[in-house]
Amino acid sequence: MLNERDVLTDVVHRALKHVDAGTTDSAEAPYRHPTWTYTDPDLFEQEKQKIFKESPQMVGFSCDLPGPGSFTTFDDLGVPVLLVRDNDGKVNAYLNACSHRGARLKEGCGKANSISCPYHAWGFDLKGKLRTIFKEESFGCVDKSYYDLVRLPVEEKYGVIYVGLDPDMKFSIDDHLGDLAPYFAMWKLGDMSFVNMHEFRMNTNWKLALDTFCEGYHFGPLHKDSVGDYTLGNLSLYDRFGPDQRHHRMTFVNRTISSLKEIPVEQWTTGVFDHFAFVHFIYPNISLLVSPNAVEFFQLYPGATVGEHLTRYRCYWRGDLNRPSEGLDPQSHFQFIRDVVDKEDYWVSANVQKSLNANIKPFNTFGKNEPSLINMHKTFLRAVGRTPVEAPLEKVGAD
DSSP states (O other): OOOHHHHHHHHHHHHHHHHHHTOOOOOSSOEEEEGGGGTOHHHHHHIIIIIIITSOEEEEEGGGSOSTTEEEEEOTTSOOEEEEEOTTSOEEEEESSOTTTOOOOOOSEEEOSSEEOTTTOOEEOTTSOEEEOTTHHHHOOOOGGGGSOOEEOEEEETTEEEEOSSTTOOOOHHHHHGGGHHHHHHTTTTSEEEEEEEEEEESSOHHHHHHTTSOSTTHHHHSTTTGGGTEEEEEEEEEEESGGGOEEEEEEEEGGGGGGGGSOGGGOOGGGGGGEEEEEEETTTEEEEEOSSEEEEEEEEEOSSTTOEEEEEEEEEESOSOBGGGTBOHHHHHHHHHHHIIIIIHHHHHHHHHHHHTOOOOEEEEOTTOHHHHHHHHHHHHHTTOOOOOOOOOOOSOO
16 A cells, blocks of 8 residues: 655655756657647547547546435436435446436436436336336336346445446446556545536537646746746656556646755655645546645546537545635635636637637647657547557748
């Protein structure tokens, strides 16, 4: 099992070396990424099938279903899903459709002792078993065991919940996360409280929106009055994890970290975590920021067309929601992060998409100081059976 103190101490040593040298974790060279990957409708359809529907989806945390009867619903990828915690404490995932005529069973989130169809009042228990048929004597005799709710594969571990959108899918969280799993155990994600949620529906490709979470090169110019005010821009640690190293973690470092140079290592305490934040990319569509006080959970989904997407941002608090004496306000924190993403990251992302839609510029360039973007986009192309190829160097337009 990972020792949190050892992990954080190693991060500080790596970060201080970069601070002293004026460097950052890097790839070997810049990479010219073809811009058609953000605009091609055929690739977009392949992504929805191969990257999303054939991969297990991280859909939330244990605290989203706090007790027996707790439920939540979503259908971000065209498959309506109902998540329910049963009376034994187990999380179940069902197709959110009545086995009678397909009516949607639940909306939003809440708590219920059983599941009743709003259309014809067929009744199911929390384990998905059909228990009652409204006016059964006139409906006719049927074998109820054939009319249980359609189950979807689901697993809960490390305080997170994963769902598969194909009833026949087989997966495990440990297999999906690989060597990242011990870190999930270390973060104690089961000990959190939900703060608030915001949805962004944007005219940007889902991968273009995701790009903004995967590098700190832009912190100084774009976030100079927000995140860039306390974070060292263009300095980050980059680590890859999981099968084919498809997940990654960016460590973004606060300016205060230099104060640790004057303190002997043996005197560092758990407060060392206050000097940086971890931003994880969890394949295929999750950005998960873990800091001492909060966890920011971003889910990015393809929209109706290649140039549209949905981001759902959910903020969670690590520990007690009420800590005014420490100057920490969860709702203010949520609003700060939401506004930074909305007015800065996604503002510029929307502008980039407009230029890409013209299909004139053949490539964007990822610098060697942006290794996460290089590897992430190559992984996406491989996932749909395409070979990543650097775009040719050529001029566009008149000399």
